Amino acid sequence: MQLNTIPKNEEDRLLAVKSYNLEKNQDNTDFNNITELASSLTNIPNALISIVEKEKVWFKSAKGLDICSSDRNLSFCNYAINSDDDFFIIEDTTKDLRFINHPYTKNGKDAIVFYAGVCLIDENNFKLGTLCVIDNKPNSINTTQKNSLKILAKQVVKLIELNKSNSKLRQTKRKLVKRNKMLKGFATQVAHDMKMPLANMILTSDILKSKYKKSLDQKGEDYINNIKNASLSLNNYINNLLNYYENSNLSKKNVETFSFNQLLEEVIDMLNIKVNCSVNLPDKDEDITTNRAALELILLNLITNSLKYNNKPETIINIHLNTTNTNFYVIEVSDNGIGIPTKKQKKIFKLFSTIEETDRFGQKGHGIGLSTVKKLVNKLGGNISVKSTINIGSTFKFSIKKGI
Structure with missing residues (x-):
């Protein structure tokens, strides 16, 4: 051999x-x-x-x-x-x-x-x-x-x-998942750690205005207002970030059956609307089965945007629910706002993408809200799209799987 x-x-x-x-x-x-x-x-x-x-x-x-x-x-x-x-x-x-x-x-x-x-x-x-x-x-x-x-x-x-x-x-996917998990944890921790100092800044601004009101001239009062507004804006930014990261996973344990119109009424109450506005709910109230907290956050973001990006004497928001599809609920939120330019319509659901420099209240958007909405809609098994005409208004249409 x-x-x-x-x-x-x-x-x-x-x-x-x-x-x-x-x-x-x-x-x-x-x-x-x-x-x-x-x-x-x-x-x-x-x-x-x-x-x-x-x-x-x-x-x-x-x-x-x-x-x-x-x-x-x-x-x-x-x-x-x-x-x-x-x-x-x-x-x-x-x-x-x-x-x-x-x-x-x-x-x-x-x-x-x-x-x-x-x-x-x-x-x-x-x-x-x-x-x-x-x-x-x-x-x-x-x-x-x-x-x-x-x-x-x-x-x-x-x-x-x-x-x-x-x-x-x-291997790359495992590393990315691990890294994203670390980044998520870091962002969440930093956001939580920043909330208390911001709350103190907002409270201190109010105390300064109240205690030294007689000593402050208009310029001094403007400075304090700027500090408070900046703190409120940053606090809102942090809350949006927390919503974005903390709603990454939706548990089926949180699925429940509830009244859609009742949910809308609760969302409207939370918003405490202070502008001339009409929110038209579906004519027929129906019970739906899904993750209530997730849908609440979706509607909260969409209605808030309809309020913020509107230049009409009266803001009109129409909400429709279609339950005829066998597998999905289809929901539309329409408004008579400023509209979204065609070139921006494909980008608005991306994280940190904004529509306008400032809204009707002079606040600058952070581009997190619609990204959170898309993320939640996808987690609920559906899709979201927008149709918009400048100075006429916008319609956000999204689907969510029944019962998920």
Whole structure:
């Protein structure tokens, strides 16, 4: 029996094999389909996909053989990758001087008598292993069958490389999820830590105005008002950030059945509207089943925007609910506001994207509200869109899955 030699690039070849990080199992349908095809196309009963490591050869797929690995020094696949040719074939090992005394040749009814293996060569020209067909009696394959094996071997390499790419993507995704979780935690902690100092600044501004009212001139009072307004604006910004991050996950435990119009009335009460405004609720009140807190926040943001971005003597807001769809509730919030420019309509749902520099109250938007709305709508299994005409108004239409 002739002993195997080691390839000149063995060290780099082993690093290449390791880099693909293939799982050592045989339950992958794609690999198993290839060995099935190899066996069928060549009319050879056994087919293997082998990966040649430092001391062992293990089999990613085994058609017709109950085998997971073998000693590399005895493996025919090792001979194949050490060969100068990329296709290694032995038609009768019992008559080949190199293998006449090989243990696998003298293995009784399980003897390897015929072997044909195509090297699995990656993009860097490293031989990772083989796609081979095996018989326990002398055999042969024709040129067409050889070409078929070569084509299948290339597909095996593509699968191996795809597995590596997918593995990298999974690792990247895990890192991103971990990093986003850390950023979310950091943002939430910072936001909570800032709320108390801001509350103190707002309270201190009111105390200063009250206690030193007689000593303050108009300029001094304006300074204090600016401090308070800036603090209120920052406090609102922090609340929006907290809403955005704290509503990332919606639990099915919070799903309940409730009156839609009653929810709207509660939202309107929370807003404490101080401008001339008419909010028209659906004519027919209906019970719906969804995450109440999430829908409340969606409606709160949309109605708030209708109030803030309006220059008419009377703000008119119309709200419609359609329950006829089998799977979704469809809700529309329309207003007669300033409208949204066409070029901005595709961007308004992105985080930190704003419609105008300031609203009707002189406050600058932070571009978090509509991003939160879209996020919540998506979490509720639906989609949101907007139609708007400058100086005529806007209609936000969104769907949410029934019962989620």
